[in-house]
Amino acid sequence: xxxxxxxxxxxxxxxxxxxxxxxxxxxxxxxxxxxxxxxxxxxxxxxxxxxxxxxxxxxxxxxxxxxxxxxxxxxxxxxxxxxxxxxxxxxxxxxxxxxxxxxxxxxxxxxxxxxxxxxxxxxxxxxxxxxxxxxxxxxxxxxxxxxxxxxxxxxxxxxxxxxxxxxxxxxxxxxxxxxxxxxxxxxxxxxxxxxxxxxxxxxxxxxxxxxxxxxxxxxxxxxxxxxxxxxxxxxxxxxxxxxxxxxxxxxxxxxxxxxxxxxxxxxxxxxxxxxxxxxxxxxxxxxxxxxxxxxxxxxxxxxxxxxxxxxxxxxxxxxxxxxxxxxxxxxxxxxxxxxxxxxxxxxxxxxxxxxxxxxxxxxxxxxxxxxxxxxxxxxxxxxxxxxxxxxxxxxxxxxxxxxxxxxxxxxxxxxxxxxxxxxxxxxxxxxxxxxxxxxxxxxxxxxxxxxxxxxxxxxxxxxxxxxxxxxxxxxxxxxxxxxxxxxxxxxxxxxxxxxxxxxxxxxxxxxxxxxxxxxxxxxxxxxxxxxxxxxxxxxxxxxxxxxxxxxxxxxxxxxxxxxxxxxxxxxxxxxxxxxxxxxxxxxxxxxxxxxxxxxxxxxxxxxxxxxxxxxxxxxxxxxxxxxxxxxxxxxxxxxxxxxxxx
Numbered sequence: 001x002x003x004x005x006x007x008x009x010x011x012x013x014x015x016x017x018x019x020x021x022x023x024x025x026x027x028x029x030x031x032x033x034x035x036x037x038x039x040x041x042x043x044x045x046x047x048x049x050x051x052x053x054x055x056x057x058x059x060x061x062x063x064x065x066x067x068x069x070x071x072x073x074x075x076x077x078x079x080x081x082x083x084x085x086x087x088x089x090x091x092x093x094x095x096x097x098x099x100x101x102x103x104x105x106x107x108x109x110x111x112x113x114x115x116x117x118x119x120x121x122x123x124x125x126x127x128x129x130x131x132x133x134x135x136x137x138x139x140x141x142x143x144x145x146x147x148x149x150x151x152x153x154x155x156x157x158x159x160x161x162x163x164x165x166x167x168x169x170x171x172x173x174x175x176x177x178x179x180x181x182x183x184x185x186x187x188x189x190x191x192x193x194x195x196x197x198x199x200x201x202x203x204x205x206x207x208x209x210x211x212x213x214x215x216x217x218x219x220x221x222x223x224x225x226x227x228x229x230x231x232x233x234x235x236x237x238x239x240x241x242x243x244x245x246x247x248x249x250x251x252x253x254x255x256x257x258x259x260x261x262x263x264x265x266x267x268x269x270x271x272x273x274x275x276x277x278x279x280x281x282x283x284x285x286x287x288x289x290x291x292x293x294x295x296x297x298x299x300x301x302x303x304x305x306x307x308x309x310x311x312x313x314x315x316x317x318x319x320x321x322x323x324x325x326x327x328x329x330x331x332x333x334x335x336x337x338x339x340x341x342x343x344x345x346x347x348x349x350x351x352x353x354x355x356x357x358x359x360x361x362x363x364x365x366x367x368x369x370x371x372x373x374x375x376x377x378x379x380x381x382x383x384x385x386x387x388x389x390x391x392x393x394x395x396x397x398x399x400x401x402x403x404x405x406x407x408x409x410x411x412x413x414x415x416x417x418x419x420x421x422x423x424x425x426x427x428x429x430x431x432x433x434x435x436x437x438x439x440x441x442x443x444x445x446x447x448x449x450x451x452x453x454x455x456x457x458x459x460x461x462x463x464x465x466x467x468x469x470x471x472x473x474x475x476x477x478x479x480x481x482x483x484x485x486x487x488x489x490x491x492x493x494x495x496x497x498x499x500x501x502x503x504x505x506x507x508x509x510x511x512x513x514x515x516x517x518x519x520x521x522x523x524x525x526x527x528x529x530x531x532x533x534x535x536x537x538x539x540x541x542x543x544x545x546x547x548x549x550x551x552x553x554x555x556x557x558x559x560x561x562x563x564x565x566x567x568x569x570x571x572x573x574x575x576x577x578x579x580x581x582x583x584x585x586x587x588x589x590x591x592x593x594x595x596x597x598x599x600x601x602x603x604x605x606x607x608x609x610x611x612x613x614x615x616x617x618x619x620x621x622x623x624x625x626x627x628x629x630x631x632x633x634x635x636x637x638x639x640x641x642x643x644x645x646x
Contacts, residue, residue: 019092019099031107031134032156035184038131045610047185048194050135051078053128054176058082059202059209059282075216078180078190083173086145089163098163100143100152104133105159132178133157135185139178144169156181192220197614200226204238205282205333207231232265232331239277239329239613242620242629243269246327246383247376253365255357259337262358264295266330268380271624272387272466273524274325275616278332280339280349286612289342289349291334294358300324302363303384306370312381319384322489326387326466332358390466397471398490413478417442417452428500429453429482430538430597433514436585441504444589445597451498453482459517462524463623476521487525493532501529502604504538504596506583519607520623523615530609539603540584540596546577553595555603 031038039046039053058080073079088099095102107130133139134157143150149169153161180188192215203211203226214223228234233250246268254263278285278292285291300321307313334357340350370377412418415438421427429451432438438454445452459475467488470476480487484497503518505511515537522529529535541553543560547567554560560578567576581587587595596602609615621629 019088019090031131032184035131035135039135042185044187044191044194047180047188048190048198050132050178050180051080051190051195052198053132054078054080054178055199055202056282057128058084058174059206073214073216076179076190077177079175079177081173081175083171086143086172087141087174089143089145089150100141100150100163101159103129104139104141104152104154105157106130129176130157132176135181136178137181137183139176141177142166142175144171144173144175192222194610196224197611201235201284201613202282204228204232204235204331205279232263232333235277235331236265236267236329239275239331239617240267240269242617242624242626243271243329244626245269246379247373249376251366251369253361253369255361255365257353257357260334260353260357261336262291262332262334262354262361264330264332264358264362266328268383269327269329270383271327271463271620273327273463273616273620274322275329275613276325276332277330277613278334278349280334280341280351280354281336282333283339283341285341285347285349287342287348290352290355291332291349291358294355295330295332295362296321296325297355298359298362299366302366302370303381306367306377307381307384310374310377310381312378312385317388319381319388320391323384323387323391327383334358387466390468394466394468394471394488397468398487413453413481415454415456415478416482417445417447419447419449419451421449424497424499427451427498428502429498430502430504431455431479431518432504432584433506433511434583434585437504437506437583440585440587440589440592441597442589444591444593446593450597451482453478455479455514459514460521461517461623462521463619464625467525470521470525479518479521483526483529485526485529491526491528493528493534496529496534499534500536500604501534502536502538504540504584507540507542507581508583516622520619523609523619527609530607533606533608535607537605537607538596539605540587540592541581544579544581544591546579547574553591 035042035046039049073081087103090099091097092099092102095106133154136154137156138160139154141152141154147168147170148165149167150163151161151166152159152163182188192213196213199211199213203209208227208229208231210225210227212223212225215221230237233252236250250265250267252263252265254261256262276288276292276295278288278295280289280291300319303324304313304318307319313319334349334354336351336354338351342348342350370380415435417438419427427449430441430445430453432441432452432454434456435454438452441452441454455475455478457475460470460473462470462476470487471480482497483501485492485495501522503515505514519530519535522535539555541555542557543554545552545554545560545563545567550567552563552567554563564576564578568574584592584596594601618633621633624630
């Protein structure tokens with residue numbers, strides 16, 4: 001039996017899917033009042049979450065062995081179509097209403113609670129369809145089932161058309177079309193790349209499942225078809241595509257117990273970051289949980305046991321879990337009935353039995369792989385041992401800094417111009433390139449709450465070095481000390497000295513490079529800083545426009561043209577002087593305050609982390625060792641480049 005067949009056997013259910021499988025747990029009243037409880041937020045992430053919920057219901061059909069294709073059509077509204085069994089349309093006994101109506105109008109109604117319709121499922125605790133309905137201006141669902149096409153229509157959760165037969169059909173499946181409610185969302189414009197990335201993830205997690213994404217909006221037409229027969233093996237290969245793999249073959253392990261199934265794929269690369277992504281019933285668990293705990297414990301134990309047995313590890317010189325995971329890309333996917341998630345949006349898996357299952361699978365299969373592949377085993381252990389030595393060097397560097405701090409020897413950086421306020425919630429720090437810009441910022445700032453830290457020289461690219469090279473680095477050390485929250489595993493947001501960390505760089509290629517270097521550092525070693533929304537990018541003006549005694553600034557070419565026209569007024573021949581700001585250091589303190597630092601007038605871009613996988617991939621491509629992926633990225637995104645100086 002192949003491993004993919006093993007998965008199918010565990011998840012398939014040979015049973016008719018009808019209204020008896022639909023159970024009602026509670027009503028729908030709270031969704032529109034508190035949408036964030038159900039979809040995380042009403043920002044762009046919540047908007048896209050609506051699509052994921054409907055798709056998850058279709059993917060559940062794939063889990064049960066029925067669905068082979070899911071089509072997503074984004075055209076301003078959203079259509080999700082599958083060729084599964086079709087949502088039941090017969091009367092649900094508990095309510096006396098058609099099951100289709102119950103699924104879309106009652107919270108916690110679905111075929112996922114009784115254990116009959118599905119053995120395992122994703123979805124948002126079974127609330128997916130009804131929550132999407134409640135948060136849509138309108139929604140239409142069509143079910144192809146038993147030779148007929150059944151249709152219902154809704155508006156903001158209320159029925160506008162009772163279920164009726166609208167045609168005949170020779171296939172099965174469900175089609176849902178909806179328009180997100182602008183009353184509920186900050187923005188209702190979908191991003192194709194965001195949807196496509198999530199659908200690619202779903203295709204990786206369900207080997208052989210075919211998913212098609214389509215954007216039919218005028219001027220944005222594109223489509224992609226995704227299918228990965230290798231499942232999560234191909235996912236890991238994808239994660240490592242911009243890195244050099246330490247061993248050619250992706251290591252794959254799987255096993256089952258009862259109705260639960262676990263699979264793990266991993267491959268080491270020559271980098272220094274770990275990248276572990278976990279899922280439960282196809283739902284991402286960004287905060288990990290029991291399945292990740294079981295994986296990490298088994299990985300560390302197996303590598304240490306093998307290292308001792310093979311004579312690679314001497315005496316008590318064991319490698320830590322952190323050492324074992326350096327340069328590791330891994331995907332953990334578990335499927336289980338009655339998944340218990342912490343939080344409404346499934347951040348962490350709580351089922352303790354999955355820790356045992358994953359631990360058992362990795363312990364047995366990884367030990368066997370290492371025995372059969374001694375050269376690969378040696379390469380992995382050598383990397384872990386090197387990481388161990390580097391970690392020890394980093395620990396000594398940290399301790400040295402701590403001792404200096406305790407003795408008063410590690411004062412604030414010489415170039416830091418601190419603010420007077422001590423409450424971090426009220427303070428902000430501008431990290432500025434160069435002494436010239438630092439001088440203008442220092443003289444132009446409001447010293448009550450604004451601190452200035454100038455940087456100089458070429459900054460370290462942390463993507464290419466281990467952590468021990470970061471401690472003591474003369475370009476990064478001032479940032480670490482000024483922020484005061486530590487680094488890596490020691491990073492503590494509670495010790496952060498400023499709640500706005502603002503990168504202020506020139507509006508040119510060099511400035512973009514500096515921003516990217518700093519963001520790489522923050523992402524790799526101070527990630528909570530970004531996750532919690534403390535990092536910003538300042539937006540300095542590009543142009544100064546003058547006519548007579550009137551001076552204006554512009555932040556884009558379009559604004560430059562508009563302001564120029566305004567200054568000319570009714571006289572197209574009055575001359576307007578336009579000059580390009582070459583750098584922040586060229587601006588006098590008053591100009592810098594007025595345009596870029598005054599909280600009443602400035603523009604700040606908050607740096608957020610919507611998708612850690614995409615962020616990891618992007619930083620690896622832009623800042624890693626491999627040239628070809630970076631060249632490809634530049635070619636694909638060249639049309640976005642603006643404000644280039646040659």
